[in-house]
Amino acid sequence: MDRLLKNPANCAALSPVGFLQRAAAVYADRTSVIYGSTRFTWRKTYERCRCLASGLLSHLHVAKNDVVSVLAPNVPAMYELHFGVPMAGAVLNTINTRLDARNVATILRHSEAKILKQDGQDNPPHAPPMVVIIYDPGAHPSVTSHLLGVLEYEELIAGADPASSLPQLENEWDPIALNYTSGTTSAPKGVVYSHRGAYLSTLSLLLQWGVGTEPVYMWSLPMFHCNGWTFTWGVAARGGANVCIRTTSASVMYRAIADHGVTHMCCAPIVFNILIDGAQLAGIQRLASPIEVLTGGAPPPAALLEKVETLGFHITHAFGMTEATGPALGIYVLSLSDVDVKDVETMASVPRDGKAVGEIVLRGSSVMKGYYKDEKATAEAFRDGWFLTGDVGVVHPDGYVEVKDRSKDVxxxxxxxxxxxxxxxxxxxxxxxxxxxxxxxxxxxxxxxxxxxxxxxxxxxxxxxxxxxxxxxxxxxxxxxxxxxxxxxxxxxxxxxxxxxxxxxxxxxxxxxxxxxxxxxxxxxxxxxxxxxxxxxxxxxxxxxxxxxxxxxx
Incomplete structure (x- = not known):
């Protein structure tokens, strides 16, 4: 059997871009994106993403592994960039829209971004979304020092040929995204995801959360956070509809739920308070149909969960981090062999008694490639084939891992x-x-x-x-x-x-x-x-x- 070798016919590089290609073929005329009065089908979204990739290559001369940064809310262009950028062989860097100018500039310098896509609503009144060219590798050696040009996003799409040849992914270990940690416990670091890791993480989350065919997914979680916990790619994998909303105000969310029949959403626990208060003001007792909700962060108080579930939101809580492509524990995205709690001094597993405390460690394809331009931090994060999360936990006799605290918060x-x-x-x-x-x-x-x-x-x-x-x-x-x-x-x-x-x-x-x-x-x-x-x-x-x-x- 050793002579049976892999070849292009039996071993293809894994990439979440393939989810879009399949959606365009299988769900061609189904709705892919909803944003106000805008509606796209999966065929149209695929065409627009191909145009985006073609425009990046032919008009903006983006090269393999160049970083394309985005500063935008949950709008259709933000969704398209999750496919169009990797289709061009580039790396997507989505930036937190709440950062100040200094922190945005720091990320642009550190990432060496070649292109910045900025949302039109943050520009002067009535200005369209912009693609800002901030770096020309042939002319200027430093980033953010020169502004070479501004191009409207829709002009870039309209001026490109969807039938043009695009580069084929040869190595699934190539980077697909660069995400910066939130800085809740330390200085933010650039986390690099691979095509393979993004693909497998997406499938794992869909399977373990039980997302069925053609979900209606409301974007109450920012797409810039761990690529929307991979649901930017996951909704395409299931042929669902993306309901894009700019804000998480109660009126906007409840209107989207009523108008589009939302079935799934992700959010931070703070959104629960918004939903509860909004329901009280609007006199909403219970949703017409239940909605599956995935949340992360600190566990919400039991009383809060009870109130929001009474409204018809079914809550699943998960533990996650940027380095693990979003949610990693709580819904069994990782098998028991991929998570453990260890004494970091000896790297021995702690007893499964629910009392012995250690550090939660992870391994598997969902774990990042490493920290961009930070070999020291990368080396410190990995030990003996495990990724050290920096989180403290215990293991109960039945194998349940309980997160006790962030080690930096002890x-x-x-x-x-x-x-x-x-x-x-x-x-x-x-x-x-x-x-x-x-x-x-x-x-x-x-x-x-x-x-x-x-x-x-x-x-x-x-x-x-x-x-x-x-x-x-x-x-x-x-x-x-x-x-x-x-x-x-x-x-x-x-x-x-x-x-x-x-x-x-x-x-x-x-x-x-x-x-x-x-x-x-x-x-x-x-x-x-x-x-x-x-x-x-x-x-x-x-x-x-x-x-x-x-x-x-x-």
């Missing part, structure tokens, strides 16, 4: 460890708390101590004394926050994740007098963990205007 007080997630869970149970985040603040004796940042419900009259008293009665004293900061809103990424890097920057300036502290009881001390340092993201905005009141007390 608070080490007097050498003992406090899970910020456990403290936040208790805070969320308080009837007046809308959002909670707990980070470490410095302490002269114990090194660190918990600091809670809270956003309260509108009608709340809870005081500092009430919150602290509640904490002392609801958790071991050594775990209770020593400082409470009330804010109108907690800072978040575009996908709704609380940006703890910004909160840590604030907490570093706080101080608790030494004489007011007491030692934690040895009986209350959990097992020691390893804590890694963090580097805040540059360009953080000033949060002083959001700060309402600061309280400090044991």
């Amino acid at each position: 608070i080490i007080s007097g050498g003992e460890n406090i899970s910020s997630v456990e403290v936040e869970t208790v805070l969320y149970r308080h009837p007046s708390v809308s959002e909670a985040a707990v980070v470490a603040m410095p302490h002269p004796r114990w090194g660190e101590t918990p600091c809670a940042f809270l956003a309260m419900k509108v009608a709340s009259k809870a005081t500092e004394e009430e919150i602290l008293s509640y904490c002392h009665h609801s958790m071991p004293r050594f775990m209770a926050p020593k400082k409470v900061v009330f804010m109108k809103d907690l800072p978040k990424t575009a996908t709704g994740k609380i940006q703890k890097t910004k909160l840590r920057e604030m907490a570093r300036k706080f101080f608790i007098p030494d004489e007011r502290l007491t030692s934690p009881s040895p009986a209350e001390v959990p097992k020691r963990l390893t804590k890694t340092s963090t580097t805040p993201m540059s360009g953080n905005r000033n949060l002083s205007s959001e700060l309402v009141l600061v309280h400090s007390r044991l």
Whole structure:
């Protein structure tokens, strides 16, 4: 059997671009994209993507592995770029639309982007979407230093030939996307996906979430976040319809649900509050048909899940990260052989007793190629054939992996460890708390101590004394926050994740007098963990205007 070798007839390179080609053949006249009054079929979308690829090659002279950056919301052009760019042999870099100019410029420099596609609504009034040429490799050695030209997106599409020859993918390990981490726990890094990884991750998520044929998928998750958790490609694989929306306001989402019969959506937990409040204002008791919802990030409070599910949203919660192409755990995207919890010092698996704590590690095709232009970080992220997630967890006897905390969010007080997630869970149970985040603040004796940042419900009259008293009665004293900061809103990424890097920057300036502290009881001390340092993201905005009141007390 060893003489039976692979050849082009039995071994084709895997790429999610193939999902579009199949959709154009199998679902040619079915609706592919819905955006306001705009409707495209899969045949038309395929034609437009081919024109886009042709235009990038012939008019803009994009070469293999050049980076094409995009700064746009969930509009049809953003969807088309997920196919058109790799069809041209280039690498797609979708940029968070909530970043400021300095951070966008940093990404453009680091990625060495050749083209930037910008959404028209961010330009002067009535301006169309633009393709900005920012780099000519034959004329200028540095990026973002020269603006060589501006071209309307639709002009690029209209001026290209869909029948022109396009490069064929030969190596499935070639890069397809460059995504930058959100910077919630450290400085953002450029994460590179391969065609193979994107293809297999897409199929895995579709199968394990049980997405059937021709779903109607509403884009309530930004496409710029891990390529929309691969659903940019996944909807094409199932021949579904993409319902594009620019914002996640309650009125926009409920109108899309009613008009188009939405069956699936993904979102951050913060969207649940929007849906609940919107339903109350509109008098919506329950949806006409249930909607499957995939969410990630910190586990939503049980009371919140109960409310949103009562409306008809069926919630599936998953653990994920940019380096794992989005969702990785919680819906069995990875088999048991592809995830483990290990002692990072010995790389031995921790006992499956639900108590022994270790770092969650992953392996498989969904894991990134590595960090772009950062060999040191890439080498540190991989060890003994595993990717180190930086997340703390335990394994229960039945094999269930429970995420305890981000390793960078573990608070080490007097050498003992406090899970910020456990403290936040208790805070969320308080009837007046809308959002909670707990980070470490410095302490002269114990090194660190918990600091809670809270956003309260509108009608709340809870005081500092009430919150602290509640904490002392609801958790071991050594775990209770020593400082409470009330804010109108907690800072978040575009996908709704609380940006703890910004909160840590604030907490570093706080101080608790030494004489007011007491030692934690040895009986209350959990097992020691390893804590890694963090580097805040540059360009953080000033949060002083959001700060309402600061309280400090044991």
